[in-house]
Amino acid sequence: MSIVLDIIASSGLWAAVLRIATPLIFGTLGALLCERAGVLNLGIEGIMTFGAMVGWLAVYHGADLWTGLLVAALAGAVFGLLHASLTVTLGLSQHVSGLGVTLFASSLSYYLFRLIVPLSGSPPTIEPFAPVxxxxxxxxxxxxxxxxxxxxxxxxxxxxxxLLAYVVFRTPLGLAIRMTGENPHAAEAQGVNPMAVRYGAVIVGSALMAVGGGFLTLSAFNSFFPTMIQGRGWICIALxxxxxxxxxxxxxxxxxFAFFDAFQLRLQTAVDGVPYQVFLMTPYILSIVALCVMARRARVPQALMQPYRRGER
Amino acid sequence: MRFERREHRPLALIVLTPLLAVAAALALSGLLIAAAGAPVLEAYWRILVGAFGSRLSATETLTRATPLMLTGLAAAVAFRARVWNIGGEGQFYFGAIATAAVGSQLLAGAPGYLSIPLLLLSGAVAGMVLLIVPLWLRLRFSVDEVVTSLLLNFVAVLVVSMLIDGPLKDPLAFGWPQSQSVADAAMLPKLVARSRLHWGFAIALVLAFVVHFVQSRTVFGLKSRAAGLSPEGAVFAGVPLARTLFLVACLSGGLAGLAGAVEVLGVKGYVTTDLSPGFGYSGIVVAMLAGLHPLGVVLAALFTATMFVGADGMSRALKIPSYIADVTVALSLITMLVAVFFAQYRIRR
Structure with a gap:
């Protein structure tokens, strides 16, 4: 018991909580924005990977760190445009399109990274963001x-x-986004263009996801390696x-979520006899539990995953 | 500009759709190969030679296609019924570790005719169990099974890692985390001598036909397709939705688990955490490329295996990262989605 108290009372734990939470906050807000407009974006895992890769690469080639994050955001926006074209214009299955974007974005990240940075013993590093x-x-x-x-x-x-809470609940733009996610036909009747709103939400949301990925290589770590996203994108979808x-x-x-993650990391070193894999799987199991607890109570945007075609019901 | 549903779809269009999609994907990845400064046509020629140029490479490609056929079938049957099983990777690992566990502990001394079927069965059951969890969560708590089955992939690999680092660890593997091996008698016989190609390929091929028969000719197949086309309609027509989806999950998870079992019994004999280079995820692409048709899965798995096996040799020769195979396969999923759309709709101004 005293171990637990020691861990919770250390400022190191809480510093880690904020650090672990940062990419999740970006990713979750990005996914939330897409879904509020009615588009599930399962491209998130790949978009975060690409953001992590391309942001790092920009800085490695001499850009400053903020430019790196901006490059990541722009790249994310491009993948958002791809996802929106597939799901909004063509009205394809949002599940499958999103998985396609994830597979494409992550494999493209690995390809480009390997092409530009040949395999070497120790991965090259950059000077990441310093604490302020x-x-x-x-x-x-x-x-x-x-x-x-x-x-x-x-x-x-x-x-x-x-900012996002303010925009979604306190501005006309937020109202348009929420209407599009709840009932695009009603939104159109009110003079809102649901297609444009969905495109905008998915593009901006994807840019945020990529910034979350960029944080990992530009602040949390200082290098890029494949599989570094480790399911963070899927956890954001659950969040x-x-x-x-x-x-x-x-x-x-x-x-x-970050609290539990930081806590289990510290518990891992303090407790003997439990395989470390048990600690590593807690974040994923926690996400599943959280989904089960909340899924019934949650108010799902009513038009989520429903393609909108003008003049069709 | 608007899209209008085609009332009549000629057979040629249906057959051409996947071919055009693959051609488009190859053209797009050609741009990436060109960007790397390599000759595009030579690269594709080398991929083809690398995959089929010799007896060894051809059998290697078929060996690689085997688990892809099974995970592709797993995704195809699930998606048909709109059970979004994205957990093929985890089910593959569960099937593999169950096979290694039962094969190295319980059935270590059993003769092959007894242990092979039992081990294949235990792999399939382990895969089933891992998919029944997300399906139950969907039916009980209305939790989207996409996210839960995805998250379980990570859990499954960690469970495997824990087992091969603990109770199932091979003490003779020089400290490397690797499971104990199944008995030699339990290994699937080779299909072609002096190659890695094993009977698992034939099993997967037969299963593709079995699944096709089940889907197109049985009551269960009709019910599962009805559940996918319209759950409300299916219930209205008297289809027991929960039971049908449960059986679909058993079939899908079982096929993915079987892929793991076959890979263990056919190729390695033991499990490591890098047993699968993403067979579960590639299975999704295979299923989509096949238009969810069980027999199409065979061809789509061959295409995917060709890319992966061929890209290895090509990347060494032309100094291009072998990830180009992953890019092409992912792109072909996207181009296939678009191609299927335009096979169903025409553009009207």
Missing amino acids: NVPLLADLPFIGAVLSAQTPPTYLALLLAL VVFASWRPGRALFGALL
């Missing part, structure tokens, strides 16, 4: 220690959750359900 001290906040006891370990993209993720499609709860869900 925010004046005043850094002086607070405990919280200061937690926050001063964070890099700028983490703050960006936290602000983004607030959107857990959050009942609300940005604020998505932020909470990502932090809660």
